[in-house]
Amino acid sequence: MLVILTDNQILTPHLVCQGCLLADHSGQPRWHHGQLRCGQAIRQKSENQPQQYECQMGFRLANLK
Known part of the structure; x- marks a missing residue:
């Protein structure tokens, strides 16, 4: 599962990548x-x-298995 890491949040790619x-x-x-x-x-x-x-776009993604 891919997630997007920010300084203080973990987001799903659907929230960021859709645009x-x-x-x-x-x-x-x-x-x-x-x-x-x-x-x-x-x-x-x-x-x-x-x-x-x-x-x-500069976001950091992590592959959580």
Whole structure:
């Protein structure tokens, strides 16, 4: 499950990505085969941390399994 992390909130991508020009036809991030296509991976600080990405709009997304 992808979530968007802000300084003090965790949001669902549907709330943010729906207005993004890079989102897919349903207003979700372009997630394909375990990779975010509309952003790039951020290096993990530890193995216990979920994989994080930064989208083209500057938001930070985390893949919570």
